[in-house]
Amino acid sequence: MNNIQYVAPQSIDEAVAAMAAANGTGRVLAGGTDLLIQMRAGVVSPGIIVDVKKIVEMTTIDETSGGYRIGAAVSGAVIGEHARLKKAWPGVVEAINLIGSKQIQGRASAGGNLCNASPAADSVPALVAAGAIVTVQGPKGRRDVPVEKIHAGPGRTTLQPGEIVVSFTLPARPAGSSDAYLRLIPRTEMDIAVVGCGVSLTIQNGTCTAARVGLGAVAPTVLLVEDAAKALAGSRLDDKALEAAAAACRAACKPINDKRGTIAYRTKIAGVLLKRAAGIAAERAGRK
Amino acid sequence: MSSQPYKWIGTRPNRPDGADKVTGRARFGADFNMPGQLIGKVLRSPHAHAVIRSIDTSAAEALPGVKAVVTAKDFPEQPNVIVPTGEMQVNLRDVTRNIMAREKALYEGHAVAAVAATTEAIAREALSLIRVEYEVLPHVIDVEEAMRDDAPVLHDHLRTEGVKPEPQKASNIAKRMENIKGDVAAGFKQAEIVIERSFTTQPVHQGYIEPHATLASAAEDGQVQIWSTTQGHFQVRGFCSRLLNIETSQIRVTPSEIGGGFGGKTVVYLEPVAVRLSQKTGKPVKMVMSREEVFRASGPAPGGSVKVKIGARRDGRIVAAECTIALQAGAFPGSPIGPACWTSFACYDIDNIQVIGYDVVSNRPKVAAYRAPGAPISAWGVESALDILAQELGMDPIDLRLKNAAKKGTKTSYGPTFDTIGFVETLEAAKNSAHYKSPVKPGYTRGVAAGFWFNVGADSSAAAHVAEDGTVTVISGNPDIGGSRASLALMAAEELGVDYEKVRPVIADTSSIGFNFVTGGSRVTFATGLAVVNAVKDMIRELKGRAAKTWGVDPEAVVWENGMARPAGSNVGEFDPLSLAQLAASAGKTGGPINGHAQLNVQGAGPGFGVHVVDLAVDRDTGIVTIDRYTAAQDVGTAIHPSYVEGQLQGGVVQGIGWALNEEYIYNSKGKLDNPGFLDYRMPVASDLPMIETILVEVANPSHPYGVRGVGEVPIVPPLATVGNAIARATGVRMTDLPMSPPKLSAALDAATPRMAAE
Incomplete structure (x- = not known):
């Protein structure tokens, strides 16, 4: 093993400086549930590990005039216990809470899940559907990026050298809004999504006035499926609209055959999950 | 339901190994260590089927910290002899090739070399320095494809057994067998409905949580000690003896607690390699498989x-x-x-x-x-x-x-x-x-x-010892993979008429109890249980003799009831019953330690x-x-x-x-x-x-x-x-x-x- 340096800065500026100084060999440690496994498997061997769990902004959740700012290193368990966030964004919270097992939830974060850049990351389709904005800080300062722009391909992001994901911002939205996330796994837990689907909706007087759809594990990156959202928006979420949205999801799929599923199966399931997730989101929206 | 009025059999006391397991005190295969031990690692074939042209270990051997490298050359050739292992049979010629590939690598993950080094990191680095020249061959994975005439042949010497006339051409079909009762053609003529279908299954792994692990120590005088997670430490001893030409009694194998086996730990993978590395280095060598190695190179059940x-x-x-x-x-x-x-x-x-x-x-x-190998399929x-x-x-x-x-x-x-x-x-x-x-x-x-x-019986040995205070040790030689120690102690307590808590069951190493066939075939509670019952009976016979001696009567005039020796009838004389504790306390005066033994080949599973x-x-x-x-x-x-x-x-x-x-x-x-x-x-x-x-x-x-x-x-x-x-x-x-x-x-x-x- 090489010598690995470890720092646990108190501020984002220090963390960014440490990452910049590492010349590409730095790795951010939040929960470590991906990083430590990859190190043990010999997939990565960082020169420096930058532990961000001492940085307040990255480990807290704030309400911001109807919206929420979630620190990128907040653990899934803490997010799952935030009652108001869970009521406002049940789909986002349930997606984050599906990462790993109960034990993993005590460590794993949405920021880590995003930066690991797996197309099957559970939290990402729900965050895409939610229209989450990611705040990124790097040597050149801060920038805000729609979450769907972060993934570049399996294991690759659009983050620039030295950049750290600081937080997610979920926007305020009108009454009658809700969201849902469903994934298909062959087991009931401890598994990786064969397909994941997040749907966020606003319903007024029985009509869907706004919709966003995120789809995971069916392409090299998590997809924002705008055609599915268009099929839902303006409809009363009747069977015809749902089938049109499902067809849009199937059309958006660019999956591969692998050990977790076939092209045909993933494509079919994308449509199935869209219908089911939309149904759950609609029911949640109507209940408010 | 059973009509026998048992006191202990059929009850549900805590298992004797339970507290250690829930508190983490129990020692499993990878928990054994010795001072000065080296870490052994295996280089595995990246190819499913390849001729091994050459193996150059010189760079690995030159790496500081590397103490030995072994390849197939370090293991003697074995005869074409079939020996039982658990419920299956293995050919020694094949076993030595499975633990270390010889002419060919026959599957991805097949061991081709192993190193012993002072640290795991050095051992891993050494593996990367071993140069193996492969000639990659076409491979075949699927059973039906392997049976085709044009399939790549794995073994040039293999002729299908059980076919007349004896085939002249090598085949992947090792054997054809049949068992016939009556006359099926005549039977089907009587049928009013016939169902005919074909089914297939995939190989599955036993999925034991604990990966294979062993520690071997070969001393200068030729004695070898092995600690291993196994379903049969006597089989580990036997395989190491045969594969390395070591006299059986020179090898002492101690089984660890076992984190699952399900049949998959009735064979050897690491133990002979660790012993050979220990022989070459003069140091204890510890080897532990990763989960990936377990999947690529151990088990599975067939498809x-x-x-x-x-x-x-x-x-x-x-x-x-x-x-x-x-x-x-x-x-x-x-x-x-x-x-x-x-x-x-x-x-x-x-x-x-x-x-x-x-x-x-x-x-x-x-x-x-x-x-139940084969039966689910x-x-x-x-x-x-x-x-x-x-x-x-x-x-x-x-x-x-x-x-x-x-x-x-x-x-x-x-x-x-x-x-x-x-x-x-x-x-x-x-x-x-x-x-x-x-x-x-x-x-x-x-x-x-x-x-x-079917379930099986086979060879078991057991012993029962009375301690000085009248408590009892029951000694057997089968690793406990499913609660067998509790069952053996219950049968001993029942037979002896003492409390379950007074009976401590232990699993002895290969030098401390007679031979036992593997833990497998659902045999332990049945066959080793019978050996324990017989050992306790042997001990009771001794206990009755000691009471007879104390009372000055014939041993036949003494009965054993509820954990006490009593006169068989009033004509024997008036004597207070003698408890196990009393007989143990006076043992020194009545003939010394009180033990029982049994060994048998158990039939009638x-x-x-x-x-x-x-x-x-x-x-x-x-x-x-x-x-x-x-x-x-x-x-x-x-x-x-x-x-x-x-x-x-x-x-x-x-x-x-x-x-x-x-x-x-x-x-x-x-x-x-x-x-x-x-x-x-x-x-x-x-x-x-x-x-x-x-x-x-x-x-x-x-x-x-x-x-x-x-x-x-x-x-x-x-x-x-x-x-x-x-x-x-x-x-x-x-x-x-x-x-x-x-x-x-x-x-x-x-x-x-x-x-x-x-x-």
């Missing part, structure tokens, strides 16, 4: 194909049955094709049976035993075909099986005639169960299937039968199967410790459901395993399943003093077809290829439902 043909009359009576089974042996001959054939129709009293089996090699790890075919028969006849599936059930006096197709067995009782117990009598919930369907396993019932739902859109309720009924003989009998049934069912629904080896086009880990090799997790309900049908085995039958293997036999039968009844689609995973079931449902396919 196979089963063609079944069953002829019956309209009243449900089966008149003829035929079955052809081909099993994947892995890289070397020796799949459990025998048991697969013999068990296929063992549940049923059928006059005309023909079973043909093929043992087939392919470029996969050599298979190892896995709970043939039962998957036979019990599915029976379900089709029941559906076509409009018969209740349990009634169909009752109509044809084997009973005492039924002659099997493979020879023996059954003594007292409990299949009819088990079928009736399932039929009368609360589960089977309950209405099926809307959206769910019910499936039923049965299964059989009672076969077991299981009948399983499942209620499940199929999500038609996704192909996901949800198990709502599952009941396993089994004739278990006398349940010595019912909790561990129930645990065996529940564990077997869970593994069987995994086999049915999700478990499979996924190979890429180069013959490399794509899912060597528990994430993508999908065994069930706890939340996948309901509590498995059990019904213990206690039909005592007449060949055991307490009526014990083996129980651990039967429960993995029925679940494959139980689940498949319920899925077929739920969907109208009969799945014939395992696993019935969501993508496969979904595709089958879509193929059967044009509307979905058109979407």
